[in-house]
Amino acid sequence: MSTYFNEMIERGAVRPPYARLQGWVDQMPAELRNLKQAEAEALFRRIGITFAVYGEGGDPDRLIPFDMFPRVFSAQEWFRLERGIKQRARALNAFLADVYDRGEIIRAGRIPGRLVYLNEAYEKAVAGIRPPKNVYSHIVGIDLVRTGPDEFFVLEDNCRTPSGVSYMLENREIMMRMFPELFSANRIQPVEAYPELLRRTLASVAPEKCTATEPNVVILTPGHFNSAYYEHSFLADMMGVELVEGQDLFVEGEFVWMRTTEGPRKVDVIYRRIDDAFLDPLCFRPDSMLGVPGLMDVYRSGGVSICSAPGAGVADDKAVYTFVPEMVRFYLGEEPILQNVPTWQCAKADECQYVMENLADLVVKEVHGSGGYGMLVGPKSTKEQIEAFRHKIEADPDNYIAQPTLALSTVPSFVEEGVAPRHVDLRPYCLVGERIELVPGGLTRVALREGSLVVNSSQGGGVKDTWVLAE
Amino acid sequence: MRLFVEHVTTYTYDQPVRGVVQSHRLLPTQCQNQLTHRWNVTVSDGMPGGSFRDGAGDTIQAWSVRGPVDRIEVRVTGEVTTTDQAGVLRGNREIIPPVAWLDETLPTRPDAALKELAAKAESPTALGLAHELSALIAGAIAYRPGATDAHTTAAEALALGEGVCQDHAHALIACARLRDLPARYVSGYLFTDSDGKPHEAAHAWAEVWIEGLGWVGFDPANACCPDERYIRLGCGMDATHAAPIRGTARGPGSESMEIAVAVAATQQ
Numbered sequence: 001m002s003t004y005f006n007e008m009i010e011r012g013a014v015r016p017p018y019a020r021l022q023g024w025v026d027q028m029p030a031e032l033r034n035l036k037q038a039e040a041e042a043l044f045r046r047i048g049i050t051f052a053v054y055g056e057g058g059d060p061d062r063l064i065p066f067d068m069f070p071r072v073f074s075a076q077e078w079f080r081l082e083r084g085i086k087q088r089a090r091a092l093n094a095f096l097a098d099v100y101d102r103g104e105i106i107r108a109g110r111i112p113g114r115l116v117y118l119n120e121a122y123e124k125a126v127a128g129i130r131p132p133k134n135v136y137s138h139i140v141g142i143d144l145v146r147t148g149p150d151e152f153f154v155l156e157d158n159c160r161t162p163s164g165v166s167y168m169l170e171n172r173e174i175m176m177r178m179f180p181e182l183f184s185a186n187r188i189q190p191v192e193a194y195p196e197l198l199r200r201t202l203a204s205v206a207p208e209k210c211t212a213t214e215p216n217v218v219i220l221t222p223g224h225f226n227s228a229y230y231e232h233s234f235l236a237d238m239m240g241v242e243l244v245e246g247q248d249l250f251v252e253g254e255f256v257w258m259r260t261t262e263g264p265r266k267v268d269v270i271y272r273r274i275d276d277a278f279l280d281p282l283c284f285r286p287d288s289m290l291g292v293p294g295l296m297d298v299y300r301s302g303g304v305s306i307c308s309a310p311g312a313g314v315a316d317d318k319a320v321y322t323f324v325p326e327m328v329r330f331y332l333g334e335e336p337i338l339q340n341v342p343t344w345q346c347a348k349a350d351e352c353q354y355v356m357e358n359l360a361d362l363v364v365k366e367v368h369g370s371g372g373y374g375m376l377v378g379p380k381s382t383k384e385q386i387e388a389f390r391h392k393i394e395a396d397p398d399n400y401i402a403q404p405t406l407a408l409s410t411v412p413s414f415v416e417e418g419v420a421p422r423h424v425d426l427r428p429y430c431l432v433g434e435r436i437e438l439v440p441g442g443l444t445r446v447a448l449r450e451g452s453l454v455v456n457s458s459q460g461g462g463v464k465d466t467w468v469l470a471e
Numbered sequence: 472m473r474l475f476v477e478h479v480t481t482y483t484y485d486q487p488v489r490g491v492v493q494s495h496r497l498l499p500t501q502c503q504n505q506l507t508h509r510w511n512v513t514v515s516d517g518m519p520g521g522s523f524r525d526g527a528g529d530t531i532q533a534w535s536v537r538g539p540v541d542r543i544e545v546r547v548t549g550e551v552t553t554t555d556q557a558g559v560l561r562g563n564r565e566i567i568p569p570v571a572w573l574d575e576t577l578p579t580r581p582d583a584a585l586k587e588l589a590a591k592a593e594s595p596t597a598l599g600l601a602h603e604l605s606a607l608i609a610g611a612i613a614y615r616p617g618a619t620d621a622h623t624t625a626a627e628a629l630a631l632g633e634g635v636c637q638d639h640a641h642a643l644i645a646c647a648r649l650r651d652l653p654a655r656y657v658s659g660y661l662f663t664d665s666d667g668k669p670h671e672a673a674h675a676w677a678e679v680w681i682e683g684l685g686w687v688g689f690d691p692a693n694a695c696c697p698d699e700r701y702i703r704l705g706c707g708m709d710a711t712h713a714a715p716i717r718g719t720a721r722g723p724g725s726e727s728m729e730i731a732v733a734v735a736a737t738q739q
Contacts, residue, residue: 252490
């Protein structure tokens with residue numbers, strides 16, 4: 001296991017960003033640690049943050065384990081990450097603006113047309129419609145893993161409505177409450193501006209027909225039974241905007257209106273946390289009870305903004321992912337700062353053959369899957385599991401992609417027996433409106449099971465506070 | 472041919488509803504096949520909403536009606552000059568690329584019988600294939616009003632062997648896509664002089680993408696390509712997507728709908 005990059009300890013020495021954490025851990029007796037852990041859990045329970053991360057389903061009332069050992073980036077490390085993340089968010093939005101317009105990248109032969117236009121997430125209904133500021137994905141969650149001091153890879157992009165940001169904020173809040181001394185000993189950049197930056201981002205993409213100086217922004221939720229409902233209400237609270245369900249909104253004339261006790265109030269920007277298919281029964285699924293009839297006509301005629309734009313998902317499809325570096329070169333004329341994980345498409349015969357011959361070494365995922373379900377981690381699987389998966393791929397090769405098993409970095413974590421390295425990933429949340437903003441931080445997920453490379457909460461994953469140090 | 476259209480759709484609710492929202496695809500396509508002189512759409516007590524041209528070139532106009540209301544009338548009157556373009560749609564401004572119309576939707580999802588039918592066409596050219604498929608479908612699904620309903624799928628209509636223009640169009644779309652020809656559903660009007668055939672003036676057909684020609688209309692129900700008797704309103708993946716009127720009412724009342732369409736002509 002020594003081949004994994006440990007973000008705190010390198011060749012027996014503590015790496016500089018973690019310098020002040022060594023003493024903190026050394027001086028924490030086991031009893032105090034247990035006490036603090038219990039305190040953290042009680043805090044999480046009290047604020048009610050018990051939803052599944054990233055809409056993975058599962059028991060919505062289950063608490064996601066919080067690991068108190070923070071993950072730390074130096075200012076220099078973050079500087080490069082930030083440039084890479086913003087670059088990628090710009091390229092993804094340029095791609096969306098292109099494929100819903102003339103599709104130059106396809107005409108240029110850089111991406112196969114069928115991959116885009118026959119993609120489940122491609123929405124004909126928004127072709128030719130230009131959203132405000134030409135932004136489609138306003139919150140881009142980019143999942144990153146690290147394999148060395150300077151080696152970061154993008155696992156996947158989330159262009160629709162990435163969740164989990166409330167964990168980033170709450171993890172910080174709770175750490176500050178429990179360990180104030182850490183925050184005076186370390187110069188940690190704050191993340192608390194996120195809700196205000198999100199509100200400003202959303203307000204900056206008000207529709208062309210909006211004349212108000214302060215656009216009316218709302219969050220549209222499927223309702224309290226949704227696994228991320230806590231986050232929807234949390235963000236509405238923090239931004240000071242209304243949290244609404246489809247039934248609270250209606251279309252009349254050229255606009256969308258919200259029912260209030262003082263009568264209808266016009267809505268300018270909808271940060272929707274419901275899927276495209278359920279937005280508007282007149283445009284998408286006729287049986288949807290969650291959406292607002294007529295919403296898409298208002299959107300398409302410039303009466304309301306929808307964030308993310310319907311159809312934004314075509315940029316974060318796992319098969320389209322392969323082409324993101326190409327998007328960076330094509331639209332920005334730059335070399336990608338963040339690398340993709342090499343990916344084999346089982347839809348291609350030669351690549352599928354390679355995958356079949358190397359199943360024991362690869363990670364195989366469903367193209368549209370999420371949450372760590374329906375995937376094969378070759379090195380961690382039995383022969384029987386591998387053979388069973390082989391049949392699944394044979395039956396429907398188009399549905400699978402494969403990637404090498406990455407040597408995910410580790411960060412020390414509190415476990416039963418003390419402190420031990422555990423594998424982590426990172427999801428920063430890039431905001432795209434009139435400007436591109438990124439708060440210094442993100443959500444670190446940690447695979448708390450020893451040796452596990454799967455950080456999903458449904459598979460025994462937890463979360464950590466993520467620090468970016470000031471220079 | 473100069474065509475006059477009068478198209479009235481009446482919605483009645485058994486108890487007043489709180490409001491109605493509609494999305495109309497009710498304007499003749501702006502293309503060389505037809506020239507619109509006069510076109511008027513009214514909705515009783517209606518408030519016009521936003522309007523825009525979508526990626527297929529259709530003009531969409533939103534409407535809403537504030538309740539309580541128990542009856543709504545959508546009235547379309549207009550006058551169009553059509554020219555025969557041998558079925559080819561010319562000069563329509565659209566941004567959606569043909570390949571996007573290879574996708575399937577529920578009513579056009581092929582089953583074994585549709586696959587078998589689609590495989591029967593043997594022409595070496597795309598245009599030939601489309602003609603052949605259109606003829607095969609006309610032969611396999613007899614025109615019989617009332618045999619199917621709005622929710623019948625192409626596969627069901629083929630199994631039944633009977634249907635109306637909607638079923639013919641869905642079946643042709645399914646078969647064309649199976650042969651890797653992009654295809655779509657078109658809504659419009661058809662002028663039928665007294666040839667004794669019981670065709671409705673509200674009509675639907677299919678368009679198939681023929682490389683080099685563009686979108687070409689096929690009307691299996693009438694065994695022809697759309698000519699000067701046809702007025703094109705808009706298109707979509709299937710009948711639901713291409714519907715001239717999509718709408719919904721707020722409130723518990725149940726809705727009933729009546730449609731009256733008349734298309735008259737003066738020869739020039």
